[in-house]
Amino acid sequence: MTTTNSILFKPSKIANTAINNRLAVAPMTRVSAESDGKVGPLMKGYYENYATGGFGLIITEGLYTDELHSQAYLNQPGIATSAQADSWKPIIAAVHLKGAVLIAQLMHGGALSQYNHLSKPSIAPSAVQPKGKQMPAYHGEGAYKLPQAMTEQDIEVAVQGFVDAALRAEKAGFAGVEIHGANGYLLDQFLTEYTNQREDSYGGSLANRLRIYQQILTAVRESVGEALIVGVRFSQKKVNDTQYVWAGGEEAAKSTFAMIKECGADYIHTTEPLLNNAAFGEGESLASLAKKYSGLPVIANGGVSDPQLATDVLESGQADFVALGKIALSNQDWPNTVKNSNSIKGFNYSMLAPLVDLENAQRFNKDELGAA
Numbered sequence: 001m002t003t004t005n006s007i008l009f010k011p012s013k014i015a016n017t018a019i020n021n022r023l024a025v026a027p028m029t030r031v032s033a034e035s036d037g038k039v040g041p042l043m044k045g046y047y048e049n050y051a052t053g054g055f056g057l058i059i060t061e062g063l064y065t066d067e068l069h070s071q072a073y074l075n076q077p078g079i080a081t082s083a084q085a086d087s088w089k090p091i092i093a094a095v096h097l098k099g100a101v102l103i104a105q106l107m108h109g110g111a112l113s114q115y116n117h118l119s120k121p122s123i124a125p126s127a128v129q130p131k132g133k134q135m136p137a138y139h140g141e142g143a144y145k146l147p148q149a150m151t152e153q154d155i156e157v158a159v160q161g162f163v164d165a166a167l168r169a170e171k172a173g174f175a176g177v178e179i180h181g182a183n184g185y186l187l188d189q190f191l192t193e194y195t196n197q198r199e200d201s202y203g204g205s206l207a208n209r210l211r212i213y214q215q216i217l218t219a220v221r222e223s224v225g226e227a228l229i230v231g232v233r234f235s236q237k238k239v240n241d242t243q244y245v246w247a248g249g250e251e252a253a254k255s256t257f258a259m260i261k262e263c264g265a266d267y268i269h270t271t272e273p274l275l276n277n278a279a280f281g282e283g284e285s286l287a288s289l290a291k292k293y294s295g296l297p298v299i300a301n302g303g304v305s306d307p308q309l310a311t312d313v314l315e316s317g318q319a320d321f322v323a324l325g326k327i328a329l330s331n332q333d334w335p336n337t338v339k340n341s342n343s344i345k346g347f348n349y350s351m352l353a354p355l356v357d358l359e360n361a362q363r364f365n366k367d368e369l370g371a372a
């Protein structure tokens with residue numbers, strides 16, 4: 001069924017960067033960095049495997065942006081210092097040598113911060129207790145901390161944190177940056193009505209709730225060179241709220257995606273539980289709406305394991321690239337596996353338990369091999 005002529009393997013581009021095929025690795029936090037935020041010993045092999053396995057595009061796990069409040073997890077890698085950024089150089093070189101494009105995801109945890117090596121309190125648009133519980137697989141326990149409401153100056157500092165992080169990513173040699181605007185973290189806390197109760201120019205209307213995205217994207221685009229890809233990720237669901245749907249429906253999607261295009265972003269990455277499901281009960285998927293209202297290249301993510309679904313999404317024009325998360329964890333060579341018509345290994349949650357780190361995955365893989 002799927003052959004090398006498949007749309008999955010057709011080269012494409014984001015801005016001026018050529019990408020070998022339509023298959024991306026979704027950003028996945030693996031809490032396997034050193035305690036100072038530099039990359040840990042297992043990370044190079046891990047990222048290199050995806051490139052060897054045939055993925056054209058690899059988006060890193062979320063890297064924290066500043067040495068203030070942005071860190072979300074113990075052993076999360078950062079890009080808040082030059083030393084942290086430079087520690088990625090061997091990974092960047094290895095991945096690029098294999099022909100894949102590596103993009104750094106820039107992330108501020110906001111109210112969902114479970115750990116900060118400087119013992120800073122968490123900050124958020126408003127002092128609202130986050131829903132749900134911290135995630136044990138990422139070293140968390142119990143309720144989230146009550147965040148401090150950000151002052152306008154805190155917002156300026158956080159925006160600048162993204163800009164400086166993007167500059168460090170560029171200098172280290174990443175092909176691009178993805179601003180993490182999804183999954184309930186800081187930017188998504190601004191976008192979401194119930195976590196943003198501000199009465200200033202960052203709260204209230206959709207345009208106000210999107211202001212921080214606009215400021216970050218515009219400032220990053222102005223600060224980095226033209227060749228650096230600048231993308232942004234959106235979701236409706238959050239790690240601590242899997243039911244949330246954008247209140248403004250398609251109209252909100254239209255304004256959001258059109259604004260993103262105006263800021264000079266090069267692509268939009270959407271994630272939904274199932275990438276091609278209607279975003280608002282009926283009608284088009286979030287990916288499809290992003291494409292329609294921005295005209296930008298779109299990466300769609302969520303729920304893909306078999307090549308047919310990925311092919312359908314690309315052929316129907318809903319997206320230009322498909323990003324794989326969990327199935328890529330169990331098949332780091334998913335593109336080559338599909339190309340060679342080999343069978344895809346099912347994803348097993350035990351791989352991420354008790355921790356989502358790479359040491360645990362290695363142990364799991366050894367046990368699997370032993371059992372085989």
Ligand SMILES: Cc1cc2nc3c(=O)[nH]c(=O)nc-3n(C[C@H](O)[C@H](O)[C@H](O)COP(=O)(O)O)c2cc1C
Pocket residue numbers: 026027028029030060061062105180182183233271273301302303304323324325326327352356
């Ligand atoms: C272990 C793990 C870590 C993740 N970390 C991140 C992250 O750092 N940034 C992000 O945007 N999404 C993160 N995600 C979400 C994935 O990028 C993806 O959206 C999600 O797994 C759904 O796609 P899938 O159905 O292909 O797995 C993570 C998911 C997993 C399983």
